[in-house]
Amino acid sequence: MDLHRYIADMGERAKGASRQTAILQGKTKDAMLRSMADEIMVRSDEIQAANAADLEAARESGLSKAMIDRLSLDAACISSMAEGLGAIAALPDPVGEEISKTVRPNGLQIARVRVPIGVICVIYESRPNVTADTAALCLKAGSALILRGGKEAVESNRAIAKAIVEGGRLEGLPQDAIQLVETTDRDAVRELVQLEGRVDLVIPRGGESLVRAVAEQARVPVIKHYKGVCHTYVDESADTAMALAIAENAKCQRPGVCNAMETLLVHKAIAPALLPRLAERLASHGVHLKGCPATRAILPDIDEASEADWSEEYLDLVLSIKVVDSAADAIRHINRYGSGHSDAIVAGDEGVQRMFTQRIDSAAVYVNASTRFTDGGEFGMGAEIGISTDKIHARGPMGLEGLTTYKYIVQGSGQIR
Amino acid sequence: MDLHRYIADMGERAKGASRQTAILQGKTKDAMLRSMADEIMVRSDEIQAANAADLEAARESGLSKAMIDRLSLDAACISSMAEGLGAIAALPDPVGEEISKTVRPNGLQIARVRVPIGVICVIYESRPNVTADTAALCLKAGSALILRGGKEAVESNRAIAKAIVEGGRLEGLPQDAIQLVETTDRDAVRELVQLEGRVDLVIPRGGESLVRAVAEQARVPVIKHYKGVCHTYVDESADTAMALAIAENAKCQRPGVCNAMETLLVHKAIAPALLPRLAERLASHGVHLKGCPATRAILPDIDEASEADWSEEYLDLVLSIKVVDSAADAIRHINRYGSGHSDAIVAGDEGVQRMFTQRIDSAAVYVNASTRFTDGGEFGMGAEIGISTDKIHARGPMGLEGLTTYKYIVQGSGQIR
Numbered sequence: 001m002d003l004h005r006y007i008a009d010m011g012e013r014a015k016g017a018s019r020q021t022a023i024l025q026g027k028t029k030d031a032m033l034r035s036m037a038d039e040i041m042v043r044s045d046e047i048q049a050a051n052a053a054d055l056e057a058a059r060e061s062g063l064s065k066a067m068i069d070r071l072s073l074d075a076a077c078i079s080s081m082a083e084g085l086g087a088i089a090a091l092p093d094p095v096g097e098e099i100s101k102t103v104r105p106n107g108l109q110i111a112r113v114r115v116p117i118g119v120i121c122v123i124y125e126s127r128p129n130v131t132a133d134t135a136a137l138c139l140k141a142g143s144a145l146i147l148r149g150g151k152e153a154v155e156s157n158r159a160i161a162k163a164i165v166e167g168g169r170l171e172g173l174p175q176d177a178i179q180l181v182e183t184t185d186r187d188a189v190r191e192l193v194q195l196e197g198r199v200d201l202v203i204p205r206g207g208e209s210l211v212r213a214v215a216e217q218a219r220v221p222v223i224k225h226y227k228g229v230c231h232t233y234v235d236e237s238a239d240t241a242m243a244l245a246i247a248e249n250a251k252c253q254r255p256g257v258c259n260a261m262e263t264l265l266v267h268k269a270i271a272p273a274l275l276p277r278l279a280e281r282l283a284s285h286g287v288h289l290k291g292c293p294a295t296r297a298i299l300p301d302i303d304e305a306s307e308a309d310w311s312e313e314y315l316d317l318v319l320s321i322k323v324v325d326s327a328a329d330a331i332r333h334i335n336r337y338g339s340g341h342s343d344a345i346v347a348g349d350e351g352v353q354r355m356f357t358q359r360i361d362s363a364a365v366y367v368n369a370s371t372r373f374t375d376g377g378e379f380g381m382g383a384e385i386g387i388s389t390d391k392i393h394a395r396g397p398m399g400l401e402g403l404t405t406y407k408y409i410v411q412g413s414g415q416i417r
Numbered sequence: 418m419d420l421h422r423y424i425a426d427m428g429e430r431a432k433g434a435s436r437q438t439a440i441l442q443g444k445t446k447d448a449m450l451r452s453m454a455d456e457i458m459v460r461s462d463e464i465q466a467a468n469a470a471d472l473e474a475a476r477e478s479g480l481s482k483a484m485i486d487r488l489s490l491d492a493a494c495i496s497s498m499a500e501g502l503g504a505i506a507a508l509p510d511p512v513g514e515e516i517s518k519t520v521r522p523n524g525l526q527i528a529r530v531r532v533p534i535g536v537i538c539v540i541y542e543s544r545p546n547v548t549a550d551t552a553a554l555c556l557k558a559g560s561a562l563i564l565r566g567g568k569e570a571v572e573s574n575r576a577i578a579k580a581i582v583e584g585g586r587l588e589g590l591p592q593d594a595i596q597l598v599e600t601t602d603r604d605a606v607r608e609l610v611q612l613e614g615r616v617d618l619v620i621p622r623g624g625e626s627l628v629r630a631v632a633e634q635a636r637v638p639v640i641k642h643y644k645g646v647c648h649t650y651v652d653e654s655a656d657t658a659m660a661l662a663i664a665e666n667a668k669c670q671r672p673g674v675c676n677a678m679e680t681l682l683v684h685k686a687i688a689p690a691l692l693p694r695l696a697e698r699l700a701s702h703g704v705h706l707k708g709c710p711a712t713r714a715i716l717p718d719i720d721e722a723s724e725a726d727w728s729e730e731y732l733d734l735v736l737s738i739k740v741v742d743s744a745a746d747a748i749r750h751i752n753r754y755g756s757g758h759s760d761a762i763v764a765g766d767e768g769v770q771r772m773f774t775q776r777i778d779s780a781a782v783y784v785n786a787s788t789r790f791t792d793g794g795e796f797g798m799g800a801e802i803g804i805s806t807d808k809i810h811a812r813g814p815m816g817l818e819g820l821t822t823y824k825y826i827v828q829g830s831g832q833i834r
Contacts, residue, residue, distance in 0.1 A: 019752065023775060102797055108786060110796055117808050118778065196632075200808050215613075219632055221639075221809040242831040249833035335436065357826045358440060361535065369525060369829025378834075379527055379825070380519055391534050391617050391822040392638040393810040405808040408796070409774045412786025414659040416666035417795075 001183065007191035010146060011198030013176040014119040018144035020174035022116045026093030032171040033089035033136050037082040039167025040132065043159065044078045050159035051128065058152050066256075070126040071152055081132045081160070084383070088136040091382045094400040095142040109411040114404045116142030118200035121192050122385070123148045123214060125206035128156035135164050135178050137385050141403035144174075146199065148181040148192060150206070158182070193218040203398075205386050223394055223402075225386040227313040228258030228341035230371045233330040233356070235347035236269035242368060243274060243346040244281055249370040250344065252285040256315045258387060259342050259374040263310060263320045265330045268294065271323045275299055287317045294323035310337040327352045331359045338362060340389050342371040342396075363389065363396035418600065424608035427563060428615030430593040431536040435561035437591035439533045443510030449588040450506035450553050454499040456584025457549065460576065461495045467576035468545065475569050483673075487543040488569055498549045498577070501800070505553040508799045511817040512559040526828040531821050533559030535617035538609050539802070540565045540631060542623035545573035552581050552595045554802050558820035561591075563616065565598040565609060567623070575599070610635040620815075622803050640815065643806040644730040645675030645758035647788045650747040650773070652764035653686035659785060660691060660763040661698055666787040667761065669702040673732045675804060676759050676791040680727060680737045682747045685711065688740045692716055704734045711740035727754040744769045748776045755779060757806050759788040759813075780806065780813030 040047070051073040058068050097114040104110060120143045124130045131147060138145040149157040161180040165173065181188050193202050193214055202222045204214040211224050232250050234243040250261035266274055275298045279289060290305040302321075309320040310333070324330045327345075334343050344366035345356040353367045364374045374397060376384025381399030388394045394402030457464070468490040475485050490498075514531040521527060537560045541547045548564060555562040566574040578597040582590065598605050610619050610631055619639045621631040628641050649667050651660040667678035683691055692715045696706060707722040719738075726737040727750070741747045744762075751760050761783035762773040770784045781791045791814060793801025798816030805811045811819030 019776070019778075022778070104795070104797060108790060108795075115778075215636055221807060223809070239831075245831065245833055253834055359436070361436075361439070361532075362824065364825040364827060366827045367829060369827055369832040370834055372834040373525060373827065373832070374825075378521070378525075380521060390638060392640070395822055396825050405812055407779065408781040408791075408813050410781060410783045410786055410790065412784060414656075414662065415786040415790070416662055417670055417787055417789040 003183065003185055003187055004191055006183070007181070007188055008195065008198075010179055010181070011119065011195040014144040014146050014179060015198045017174045017176040018116065018118045021139060021144050021177050022095070022118070022142045024142065026095070028172065029093065029140055030089040032139065032168040032173050033085050035171045036132075036136065036164045036167035037085035039163045039170075040078060040082045040085070040160070043163045044075055047078055047156065047159045047163065048073060048075065050155040053155045054153055063152060067126060067152065071128065071156070073128055073156060077129060081129050084129075084133055085136045088140050088383050091140065091400060093140070094404050099406055106415050107413060108415055111409045111411075112406050113409055114401075115407050117403065117405050119144050119146065119198060120403065121146040121148070121199045121202045123189055123192070123202065123204045123206070123210065125150040125210060126153060128153045128160055130205060131157045131160040131180075132164060133383065134385060135161070137383060137400060137403060139168070139173075139177065141400050143403065144177045146179050146181065146192065148189060151184045154184055189214065190217045193220060193222070196220055203385060223388050223392070223398065224390045226389040227339050228260070228387070228389075229262050229311060229313050229337065229339040230259055230341055231263045231265055231334045231338055231343045232261050232371065233265040233324075233327070233334070233343070233345045234267060234270060234274060235327055235345060235349065235352050236267040237349035237352060238270060238346040239348060240270070240274055240277070244278055246344065246346055246368070246370050247278060248281050248285070250372055251282065251287060251319050252317065253370075253372055255317050258313075259371050260315070261319065261371055262312060262314055263322065263337070265322050265324050265333060267327070267330075268323050268325055271295070272298055275321070282319065285317060287319055290318070290320045292322040295321045313339070327355060331356060335359070335361050341387065342366065342374040344369060344371050363387070420600065420602055420604055421608055423600070424598070424605055425612065425615075427596055427598070428536065428612040431561040431563055431596060432615045434591045434593040435533065435535045438556060438561050438594050439512070439535070439559045441559065443512070445589065446510065446557055447506040449556065449585040449590050450502050452588045453549075453553065453581045453584035454502035454506075456580045456587075457495060457499045457502070457577070460580045461492055464495055464573065464576045464580065465490060465492065467572040470572045471570055480569060484543060484569065488545065488573070490545055490573060494546060498546050501546075501550055502553045505557050505800050508557065508817060510557070511821050516823055523832050524830060525832055528826045528828075529823050530826055531818075532824050534820065534822050536561050536563065536615060537820065538563040538565070538616045538619045540606055540609070540619065540621045540623070540627065542567040542627060543570060545570045545577055547622060548574045548577040548597075549581060550800065551802060552578070554800060554817060554820060556585070556590075556594065558817050560820065561594045563596050563598065563609065565605060568601045571601055606631065607634045610637060610639070613637055620802060638810075640805050640809070640811055641807045642803040644756050645677070645804070645806075646679050646728060646730050646754065646756040647676055647758055648680045648682055648751045648755055648760045649678050649788065650682040650741075650744070650751070650760070650762045651684060651687060651691060652744055652762060652766065652769050653684040654766035654769060655687060655763040656765060657687070657691055657694070661695055663761065663763055663785070663787050664695055665698050665702070667789055668699065668704060668736050669734065670787075670789055672734050675730070676788050677732070678736065678788055679729060679731055680739065680754070682739050682741050682750060684744070684747075685740050685742055688712070689715055692738070699736065702734060704736055707735070707737045709739040712738045730756070744772060748773060752776070752778050758804065759783065759791040761786060761788050780804070
């Protein structure tokens, strides 16, 4: 197969399809989404059989247990995938919304209107449910989609994509509106992200090495979803009970996700009272602690944190702890070592809260709450395609609005310059 | 000089400065801008002397007359540069605006607040007044700036940057908030656009080859300002007098800019009546016409348009003309050959107008008006850093709002998940 030709042709067809998806009525898109959901349920056994083939190959190639867990689809997973499509169908149509309108002194009426992006390419790893979510969000946002999933999930993704496309087509989904890259050739990614004029946006969803490879090769715009090195800073003005509850939740409720806390910063004035109680509480969850010298002066049994720990996304029951001299110190640490994802302060002092929210350069900045809330659903967006750590276009949870752009529609009556 | 080290260091210092520019009060930034304007006026002779040195070098190296015109700065240009800074000072501060606020069922208050991007890098050619405009817009938007101008304007840019920095410092402009790359080494561009984690956004302003080189080398987000292949489509329902006035204006009022018309599309039913009158009108401006076979059946004396003409940005008194069978045909032509910049329809039929505005995939879509209005000033933005032909983040005229991003500030009272 001529890979360059195959991918270029896919891009060309997606661009053509995007002219049609862009002008679909909201209710038509919703009918397509519901039909996709039905088709996924009808083909549940078929999807599970495909998934079983992927799982067998994964075991043979010695994939880790965690990877295999991420790959597995049981009947309940498939139902929840179908429910997810129904939930996206129930959201309001973002396309066509008038964002603003002004009338200029010369009589020109300038409206800024939300419109689809065109062709979106999503490159992802492992979890096959991403196939369904992503297809639904992009269609609802009026764009055509090219999906490139991980090698491990190739059979599962193919079965899900087939169900989605066939379900959609029962309600008139345009040909080529949703395409799955069928080859597992790694070079396909490079070809995709260089399709200038055909692909309008690339979203890599996966580990840091995937995101980095895409960013390095891309010629078209990319919205990156890098890691979450999230912090909680406990100020001297904090309510201790609140600080303990928030720290425990941010670290332990689901340690393997990007909005979980990786580093705790504690003001030196509150550290002696807080840290022993915190250590006890986290010990009950089996959290492994690493600390700076001042932390270890209070908790002598814990490991020493190295310089590398401050930038580490553990995604596990591990926490690094640092005692700081001031809120300003905490802010400097977070802006230096953080990943611009989600960071929290626990404080009673409103001046300190304000300084923190103003100066922390992250997508989501929390006062007296757990960083675990950075999520499209929790933010009221209904669904998300991911959490952007870029500052351009979409920052933080990226929902339907982040999957659209705008254009200016200017109504005149013969105006010239 | 170690170029890699020099640029990396510049990025590091810009990142540090951006922490300070981000929290400047609006009135402080405005005082800095007015002080910069004063300093430019005070140093007008010095800037003109530097410009004279650039002009001499340009003549020696045989630069075209058009290039030399773009490079020249007289006292009037310098005054208008200073006035431009004053006008930006008078605009409202975009930073800190609350874009939206919601209260979630769990009591979390989620505010989306407009904040600076951080470090912006602008890479530009020729016109030295860009140095002042860009510095003012980026500072007002709360970001630190790295400027990289063209080799031809190196002395002029240095003199302007010096006036700006010294004027700003009188009012407390942070060190390194505005830096100019001093070397003319071409590799500096590559180093700049690969400064991940330090440069947050790159904006190339210049010819297509510059923009393309930046897009190819960049590892950080880029907002591209490509060419404008702008169309006017005259529907069969058009008012002929209006169509003639709009076409004349879009082509002739300032042919060398990106929002000037390059191709006229005419419905076959109106072409026999319109084209001879149009040809006469454009002849008075000396416009060179090129047409498709159907156009040449009506205007037999004009040149034949080749396939390449339909994608050409002439930036000159040249116009390609095509007769189309329908509005749908015109739309297909524009979406295929256009550059997504600005396109207009002249039509009386509201159904056709609607079809056109909905289906044309361009930053600005006009009904019964000249494409020449695509401009930050004309759109009421006050000033612009350019016209984005990208769909991501900022589309069309890019003003202060396009130079900002947002973050979520979440106020809680101890919420955990």
